[in-house]
Amino acid sequence: MKKPASKQPMKKLAVKAKAKTSVKTSGKTGKRPAAKLDAVTLEVIRNALPAVANEMAADLQRTSYNMMIYEVRDFCTALIDPQGELISQNVGGVSHFVADLGVIITDGMKRYGAKGFKPGDVIITNHQAVAGQHLNNVVIYSPYFYKGELLMFTMVRAHWIDIGGMSTGFGAGPQVADPWFEGLQLDQLKIYNSGVLDDTLYRLIKDNIRFPESSLGDMKSQMAACRLAARRMDELFDKYGRETILRAINTIFDETERKCRNVVQALPDGVYEASASIDDDGVVKGEPVPIHVKVTIAGGGMTIDLSGCSLERKAAINSRTLAGARVAYKALTGPLDPVNEGSFRALDIIIPEGSIMMARFPAPMAGWSAIVPTVVDTIVAALAKAMPEKVPAGHHGLLGGAVVFFGLHPKTKKRFVVQSLEGGGWGGRPFEDGESGTVSVCQGDVRNGSIEGIELKCPVVVEKRGFRTDSCGAGKYRGGLGIDMQVRNLVEGHWNFEQTRRTKCPPWGLWDGTPGDTGSYLLRLPKETDFKETAGARLPVPVGASAIVRTGGGGGWGNPLERETEKVRHDVREELISSDAARELYGVVIGKDLTIDEAATSKLRKEMQSKTNHTKGD
Numbered sequence: 001m002k003k004p005a006s007k008q009p010m011k012k013l014a015v016k017a018k019a020k021t022s023v024k025t026s027g028k029t030g031k032r033p034a035a036k037l038d039a040v041t042l043e044v045i046r047n048a049l050p051a052v053a054n055e056m057a058a059d060l061q062r063t064s065y066n067m068m069i070y071e072v073r074d075f076c077t078a079l080i081d082p083q084g085e086l087i088s089q090n091v092g093g094v095s096h097f098v099a100d101l102g103v104i105i106t107d108g109m110k111r112y113g114a115k116g117f118k119p120g121d122v123i124i125t126n127h128q129a130v131a132g133q134h135l136n137n138v139v140i141y142s143p144y145f146y147k148g149e150l151l152m153f154t155m156v157r158a159h160w161i162d163i164g165g166m167s168t169g170f171g172a173g174p175q176v177a178d179p180w181f182e183g184l185q186l187d188q189l190k191i192y193n194s195g196v197l198d199d200t201l202y203r204l205i206k207d208n209i210r211f212p213e214s215s216l217g218d219m220k221s222q223m224a225a226c227r228l229a230a231r232r233m234d235e236l237f238d239k240y241g242r243e244t245i246l247r248a249i250n251t252i253f254d255e256t257e258r259k260c261r262n263v264v265q266a267l268p269d270g271v272y273e274a275s276a277s278i279d280d281d282g283v284v285k286g287e288p289v290p291i292h293v294k295v296t297i298a299g300g301g302m303t304i305d306l307s308g309c310s311l312e313r314k315a316a317i318n319s320r321t322l323a324g325a326r327v328a329y330k331a332l333t334g335p336l337d338p339v340n341e342g343s344f345r346a347l348d349i350i351i352p353e354g355s356i357m358m359a360r361f362p363a364p365m366a367g368w369s370a371i372v373p374t375v376v377d378t379i380v381a382a383l384a385k386a387m388p389e390k391v392p393a394g395h396h397g398l399l400g401g402a403v404v405f406f407g408l409h410p411k412t413k414k415r416f417v418v419q420s421l422e423g424g425g426w427g428g429r430p431f432e433d434g435e436s437g438t439v440s441v442c443q444g445d446v447r448n449g450s451i452e453g454i455e456l457k458c459p460v461v462v463e464k465r466g467f468r469t470d471s472c473g474a475g476k477y478r479g480g481l482g483i484d485m486q487v488r489n490l491v492e493g494h495w496n497f498e499q500t501r502r503t504k505c506p507p508w509g510l511w512d513g514t515p516g517d518t519g520s521y522l523l524r525l526p527k528e529t530d531f532k533e534t535a536g537a538r539l540p541v542p543v544g545a546s547a548i549v550r551t552g553g554g555g556g557w558g559n560p561l562e563r564e565t566e567k568v569r570h571d572v573r574e575e576l577i578s579s580d581a582a583r584e585l586y587g588v589v590i591g592k593d594l595t596i597d598e599a600a601t602s603k604l605r606k607e608m609q610s611k612t613n614h615t616k617g618d
Contacts, residue, residue: 037247041240045248049088050338052232053077056225057090060156063224065217067457068159068419071449075158077225079233080105080141082114082150085341087249092445095330096323096372097157098339100131104139104188105153111188114150117143120195122223126163127187128179129361132320133368135163135183136170138215140191140222144230146237151246154229156222160215161417164208166537167366169404169417173498173537174282174315176366182316184208191219210415256342260333261300264346267386271296274382275308276374276397276508279501281315282367288504289313289356291375295382302329304379305350306357318359319368324375325349327442331376332383332390367498373397373440374502384510392434393427393479393555394507394516400424400439401519401549403449403485407493409459418458418487420449422465422549425472425480425516427507428557434480436467436576437551448485459490463546468517468553469575474585475513475556476563481576482519482551489545494538497521497547506552512612513556514585522548560586561605561612565596 056077061070068074076093080086084102107130108123126138141155162168165183166176176182184205191198206212237245272295277288292308304325312318329347330339337343351358357375359365374397384391401422409416426434439446451462464486473479489495507516522531526544541547568588571577582588587605589597 037244037251041244042248042251045236045240045245046252046338048236049079049249049252049340050091052229052236053079053088053090053093055232056154056156056229057093059228060158060221060225063221064158065214065221066159066161067449067453068161069218069221071447071453072419072421073444073446074421075156076101076444077229078155079229080153080155081249082109082152084109085253086343087152087340089339091338094157094442094444094446095327096321096369096442097137099323099326100133100321101139101155101157102341103131104141104155108141108188117150118194119143119145120192121190122192122226123188124186124191124219125188127185128320128365129187130320132318132359132361132363132365134167134170134366135165135179135185136160136167138163138186138219138222140219140226142223142226142230144233146234146242149242151242152233154226154233156225158218158222160209160218161419162210162215164210168210168406169419169496170402170421170498173496174317174367174370175537176316176364177314178362178364182364182366192223211417252340253342253345256334256337256340257345259337260329260343261346263333264297264302265300267297267383269298270386272382272386274378276378276381277502277505278371278374279504281313281317282498283313283315289317289371291371291378293375293379293382295379297386301346301348303348303350304329306355306375307350307352309375310356312354312356312359312363314364316364316366317368317370318356318363318365319372320359320361320365321357321368321372322349322351323442324357324372325351325379327372328376328379331441332380332387369399369442373399373442376441381508381510388511389430391510392429393473393475393510393513393557395426395434395441395480395554396424396482396507396516396519396552397502398424398440398519398552399443401483401485401521401551402496402498403487403549404496405458405460405487405489405493405547407489407491410491416458418454418460420454420485421446422448422483422485422551424482424519424551425507425553427510427516427554428473428475428477428479428513430557431477433477434472434554434557436472436480437483438480461488461490462486463488467576468550470577470581471517471553472576473507473509473514473516473554473556474560474563474581475509475511476558476560477513478556478560478563478571478577479507479509479513479516479554482517482553485549487547487549489541489547490543492540492542494540495523495545495547496537497523497535497539498537502552507555509555510557512559514560516553516555519550519552522550559612561609565601569594569596
């Protein structure tokens with residue numbers, strides 16, 4: 001990690017009424033009505049609420065048209081109360097989606113009022129002024145009434161493969177100048193009003209997107225998931241009653257908050273800071289984008305201050321989100337527990353208006369998620385001294401390698417788009433190696449597309465998908481490995497090569513571990529013999545071009561000279577690291593027959609350790 005080149009002062013501005021997201025947030029909530037609640041009923045309800053969200057997810061996945069949903073799982077499902085408090089989310093749902101669902105509800109309540117929602121209403125929204133993400137992340141939500149009373153909203157946020165403009169695939173990339181270039185902006189619109197379809201709005205959306213069958217099919221799947229949740233909540237309320245359910249929700253929030261506070265309470269009070277950066281914003285080349293975090297721990301409470309991050313940019317890597325702070329806090333306090341509003345009550349977040357993480361509409365946000373994983377990683381790294389037995393080295397820090405190729409099939413005359421998301425390496429941990437080929441800390445159970453599914457649906461051949469030898473950082477526990485995904489297109493079309501680069505701030509090692517390698521994109525045209533590193537959006541290519549989507553590895557944890565020699569030999573045998581890396585980084589001499597030269601290894605390690613000690617002494 002490195003310090004940003006300069007800290008630009010940020011003026012804290014008042015948040016516009018349109019954007020409910022606060023400059024400073026804290027978890028205070030109103031009391032719910034008293035009712036009898038025994039321990040068994042509480043546990044049943046505690047597990048039933050996430051089960052409803054999980055069933056929504058299963059329904060969405062089964063019925064969707066888009067590989068990004070049914071295969072990659074780029075979505076989340078949730079129940080939100082009218083105050084914008086998260087009741088439950090599906091297990092494995094995209095982590096950086098859930099952080100900004102509540103603000104959509106509070107904005108919707110301001111827009112329509114509590115009496116403005118009716119049974120049968122369905123609202124569609126993706127507008128960046130409230131929860132700034134790329135426009136492909138479309139939210140469908142419906143009000144839930146029990147005996148005529150509005151008690152919550154059922155909600156699905158999912159990635160559409162196209163929303164018009166330049167949005168095909170994973171979004172338009174950092175070069176997009178404003179949201180109108182990116183695609184359709186849908187601002188809290190009722191696609192169904194009291195159960196009646198707004199045919200004009202439906203046709204407007206249909207006529208302005210490239211894949212209406214897919215996107216509108218996904219919209220209907222989102223609606224079906226919301227209706228399913230309403231049926232399940234009817235069953236719960238009928239069985240246990242309104243007062244018992246609402247008291248259980250309040251109790252669950254309180255207990256979740258207490259568990260999180262207990263974790264933080266065990267840490268030393270103090271102020272912890274860390275810095276990182278990405279190489280540039282994709283528009284102004286060579287100008288780093290600084291990330292600086294300050295974490296304050298005091299008596300079980302935690303404040304995450306992102307004031308030191310870059311100001312908002314003209315490039316489309318801005319966002320308007322609490323995700324960076326909330327995902328990090330959840331990972332540190334209760335990574336395996338169901339998430340609800342209580343998960344964040346003991347957390348205060350400071351993000352000034354005009355920050356790259358709290359950008360003001362219409363700042364472009366097509367590449368909104370580019371820096372969020374690195375922000376999460378930096379927050380975690382800041383606490384390495386406070387919790388050394390838990391904090392890992394840096395992971396690849398990006399959402400992953402986006403595989404996006406699209407065009408018009410010459411035989412069927414239909415548009416197609418290839419989509420997958422290739423994971424990278426995670427940092428070594430205090431007790432074991434980092435995971436390989438895994439998506440970022442922000443993405444829940446998102447996974448890559450299957451080779452069979454990609455080749456079956458699109459005119460491409462996947463020539464290779466495998467781990468990158470030596471992409472991992474060295475350590476007592478090495479980092480995980482990145483991936484090379486090589487694809488040859490069988491028809492002419494366009495590649496999207498948009499990936500934030502961190503060559504100047506690679507995935508860091510901890511406690512003498514070395515950094516992991518970084519990712520890139522490479523392209524080889526039909527008459528060329530070598531792959532060349534490239535970048536850009538909508539790059540036209542002829543038949544027979546091949547692309548490599550390359551992802552980074554994780555940093556190493558601990559001194560590589562302390563790694564067991566047999567583990568090093570195993571990694572060489574499995575081609576995870578080379579024999580040269582075994583010698584140069586770990587001090588292990590391995591012969592061509594894959595046996596360890598014990599004498600040479602002992603001598604080499606002593607020499608390397610002596611040099612390390614001498615350097616530290618200087």
